[in-house]
Amino acid sequence: MANQNRQDAEKIVDAVGGKDNIASATHCVTRLRFALHDEKKVNKEQLENMDVVKGSFSANGQFQVVIGQGLVDKVYADVADVAGIGTATKEDTKAAAEKNLNPIQRAVKTLADIFIPILPALVTAGLLMGINNILTGPGIFYDDKSVVDVHKQWKDVASIINTIANTAFTFLPGLVGWSAVKRFGGSPLLGIVLGLMLVHPDLLNAWGYAEAKEAGNIPTWNLFGWHVEKVGYQGQILPILFASLLLAKIEVFLNKRVHDSIKLLVVAPVTLLVTGFLAFTVIGPITFGLGNAITHVFTTIFDTVPAIGGFIYGALYAPLVITGMHHTFLAVDFQLIASIGGTFLWPILALSNIAQGSSALAMMLLTKDDKIKGLSLSSGISAFLGITEPAMFGINLRFRFPFFAAMAGAAIGGVYITINKVMAPSIGVGGLPAFFSIVPQKWGPFFVGMAIALVVPFVLTLILGKLRRQK
Incomplete structure (x- = not known):
């Protein structure tokens, strides 16, 4: 061997x-x-x-x-x-x-380097939130009641699961701060502190910002006549990303110029103080508005023409994976979750992964090559569990027509679940187990979308494969 x-x-x-x-x-x-x-x-x-x-x-x-x-x-x-x-x-x-x-690829790669290390925590949190949804969602096993309503002894169990699951999303800026500052060349520990600073309990929770604004009850700091909103950034991505970049640049700048004997007294305190002030007074408010604008663009498209939005994102997600640009949409998912309580993009991602796996499995029936048969089976199963690279690059892109069949299946499935307003309150495993991360009330249409993503690519791949043989 x-x-x-x-x-x-x-x-x-x-x-x-x-x-x-x-x-x-x-x-x-x-x-x-x-x-x-x-x-x-x-x-x-x-x-x-x-x-x-x-x-x-x-x-x-x-x-x-x-x-x-x-x-x-x-x-x-x-x-x-x-x-x-x-x-x-x-x-x-x-x-x-x-x-x-090139510069665009480097920017996309930077986002990937930041988000990929924290994905295991977020996917785990998504799965646990799915279990909590099963226990607390009304109408899943009983007509108008949830499991915890009928079986009271499970109430506290569900509460503990919810606390464990919500931790990663509640302190998301801390996770992103650690990963982003590390990526930008600064101290990961300072990144964690910066992220936790943005979700400090003394701040108005971002989830209650809209309600507090409507009531005219937003707390502020009075900085010599300049009133700055005393608001946290729970679930927000853009504030911590830009603040992390600034923190890393300041820390690197000071480390090169401050004498070793006083670095401990100067570098970290000055870096955190300057970054913290700018994060709350400039970076936070600007990026908070920018994040809301991005959310508005996507929600407007998917509210006005949901079928077109679902079709385009379903069809293009797999090509985005090839370029690596799919990582940029993680930030959009988090922004949607923070702003409207869920994302309508991530469920389409799950269907795209399932579609790629279905096309790969169809190739197992078309090919006579034993190696391709074995790879089709193993990579198809892998895609159903959320890992699509073996199916996409090992099978579907090699023969091309299975890849296009998968794109078609994901697009049609995307249309169906989008017009039925399927939402995910968190991200999870982007394959067959994805239903755990879907709002329980939308399991029905999501299962139909999964069926479309399974059947359409499989049948299309078989048809296209047989037509190619006849030429």
Whole structure:
């Protein structure tokens, strides 16, 4: 087995242009990630013909080779040895890959670097909130009552689950602050403090801002005649993102200029004080308004022409994944959740993932290649559980027509759930388990949307595949 891994590593290095073409390499759970000097030297056909390779694609300046969980770390060790590059951290490879990105790609990649590390906490919170919804939602198992209404002993259990689930969303600025400041080169600890500062209990809770404004009861600070609203930013993304960037820049600036003997007394206090003041007086109010404007744009589109909004987002989500721009919509999801209590975009994401898995499974019936059959089955199941890369890059994009069939299924499903106003109060696992994160009252139309995302891509892929054979 060791010899086979070595042989596979040698073939992979050769296929990506040889060791001289590799600037850096690392791996994740399933994929080898290469930062290459010239991606035009990659021989994709040679890669695809290897049994160990489940697919390959280029994204965010990295050329990625899908190997599979467990085996990838063994192959990577041999790849590093064969290429003579030594093992590299993900940060090393990302830094090398950024040289190949344009400004827009770098901005998108920055958002991805910030949100991806905190996704496990948010997805977990979404699933737990789904369990709470099942226990507290009326009309799911009983006519007008919830489980906790009928079985009182479950009430406190549901309350504890809700507290655990809500923590990640209540203190979301703290999570984003940690990740963003770390990404921008500052101290993650200061990022956490900054984020928690924006949701301090002394501030008016953002969830009650609209009601307090209507009642004319918004508390303010009087800064020498300048009245600043004393408002928190629970669930908000833009204030903490911009504040984190400013904090990191100030900290780096001071660290380069303050003597080591007084850094502890100067750098952190000055950085937090300046950033905090600007966050509450300038950054917060401006970005709060900007966030509301973004929310207004999306809600207007989906309220006025829901079918068109659902169709476009359903059709384009998978292509957005290819470019990496889908990460930018996480911020929109969080903004919608903070502003209107839920997101109508994330349920469409779940349908898109299911559709990609359905198209991949259909290819299992069309192909006679045993390797493609096995990859179709495993990647289809993976997509149903929210991980679409193996299905998209290993099967659907390779043959193209399954990818378009999946886009069609996601678009039609998106139309149906959008006109039925399906909402998710949180994000969760973007596949078949996604219904846990949907408002229980909308499970019915969401299940219909899931059926559309399963059936339409599967049937279309079979039809298109058979038509191609007849040509």
